[in-house]
Amino acid sequence: MQLFVGLDVSSFDIKVCFLNGEGVTLSSFPPVSNDLPGATALRDAILQTIDGQTVEVLKIGLESTSVYSFHPAMFFHQDEELRALGAQVFLMNPKQIANFKKSYPDMDKTDEIDAFVIADYLRFGRFSMSVVKESQYVALQQLTRSRYQxxxxxxxEKQHFLQHLSYKCNTFQENVESSVFGQAMMELFFEKYSLEELAQMSIEDLAAYLPSKGKNGFHDPEKVAKFIQKAVRSSYRLDKVVEDSIDLILGTIIELIRTMKAQIKQIDKAITKIMAGLPNTLQSLPGIGPVFAAGIIAEIGQIERFKAEAKIAKYAGLYWQKHQSGRFTADDTSLSHNGNQYLRYYLVEAANSVRRHVPEYQAYYEKKYQEVPKHQHKRALVLTARKLVRLVDALLRNHQVYTPQGSVKLEA
Structure with a gap:
């Protein structure tokens, strides 16, 4: 028996359609609530439908609709009775479902019909889809996406800070050669000194203040102090009321930045803990550190979800739509706007880092950079990321450590 179960999920309920291998609707199952009792009742209905029959194919599909589809997808994926029958659960791109539905003329827009379309889409099987990830990858993905945000x-917030810093001291950034976001500088602005107070402060006192707040990170605090005083003395003065409001804003932003830094540190600890239990050979590649490795692995999940590296590239949106009509084929086409934006981000950023460490990728980047007169860096970087996908796939799929000189086996 072949059974295809289409689920149209909303925040409060799940519409259901059961199709067999011939596309015949097996039963009219009423909607269930999108909660544990509703999902359990639906699981029992699936088991009852296939009771006493040999199951050849059992596929359950639903559109990827953020938090609404997450819980039912994980429930059916992790259910032991369904797993014992070889059930597969798929999260599908809503755009693919919408395009597939266009092949049905005069079809109304209802949730029940949408469930049928999803089930029929599963039945045809000619698509690229995302199988539900294992729990550790889901947990890692939640952490890496939160870190990204x-x-x-x-x-x-740093841009916001610099904007208001220009109100308080408009020549600061052009005169001071130290990072505005260093510990000492943050403390300096957090103290809410007026420009007059800073201007009147002696070089010795200011030079002594900076190392005490910056954990002695200054090689020449007196030089930095002189730059600061030069900046504050050459800047415009604000009305006291305006300056007080700017000081309040700067202090608030500093608190926000400090809080975010502390949160990122906590998330990094949790990411490190999960990554210790996952296959990870990506960090053997020069230029890929723990942040890029975790981001890529979190979005890909178990590598077996993808048949080949081309599927990963398409999932990330690293491909160009072809435009052809008759004998005409366009040379300049735009990058796809579909795909997983997080995976695309991490792959492109990782490619930019890898090219600085691996001569092969730097040479490839430069070659692609010279091929076109415009959008050179962006195009070359995306193409380098596409090349990197092959290596990422080989390292993860073969549990292989990167070594130079072409020793990594890539699939043809």
Missing amino acids: LVHQMTK
């Missing part, structure tokens, strides 16, 4: 939020 925190890092990007912190970048925005």
Whole structure:
């Protein structure tokens, strides 16, 4: 028996459709609530439908709709009775389902029909889909994505900080050769000194203040102190009311940045703990550290989900749509906007790092850079990332450590 179960998931319920191998609807199963009792009842209905029959294929599919589909997908994937029958659970791209539905003329838009389309899409089987990940990869993905969001939020807060710093001391960044976001500089602005107070402070006192707050990280604190005083003395003065408001904003942003840094450290510890129990040979590749390795592995999951490296590249959106009509084939086409944005981000960033450490990738990048007159860096970097996918796939699939001189086996 072949059974294809299509699930249309919302925040409060799950619409269901059972199809056999010929596309015949086996039963009209009522919607169930999107919670543990509802999923359990649906699991029991699946088992009852196949009771006493030899199961050749049992596939359960649902669209990837963030948190709504996460729990039912994991429930069916982890259920021991379904696993014993060889059940496979698939999370599918909603765009693929929507495109597939266009092949059905005059079909209404209802949740029950959507469940049928998902089941029929499973039945045809001519698609690229994402199998549900194992728990440790799901946990790692939650951590790496949260880290990604925190890092990007912190970048925005730093931009926000620099904008308001320009109000307080408009010549600071052009005069001071030390990082604005170093510990000592943060403390300096957190103390809410007025420009007049900083201008009147002696070089000796300021030079003594900086190492005490910066954990003695300055090679020449007196030189930095002179730069700071030069900046504050040449900057415009603000009205007291405006300066107080700017000081409050700067202090608030500093607290936010410090909090985010502390949160990132905690997440990094949790990521390290999970990564210790997962196959990881990516860090043997020069240029890939723990952040890039964790991000790539979290999004790929178990490498067996993908038949070949080309599937990984497509999943990440590292491919270009072909545009052809008759004898015409466009040379300049845009990068696909589909795919996993997190995996694409980590692969592109990792490629940019790897090319600085591995001559082969630097040569490839430079070759692609010279091929076109515009978008050179972006295009070359994405193509380098596409090349990197082959190596990532080989290292993870073969549990192989990277060594130079072409000793890594790549699939043809």
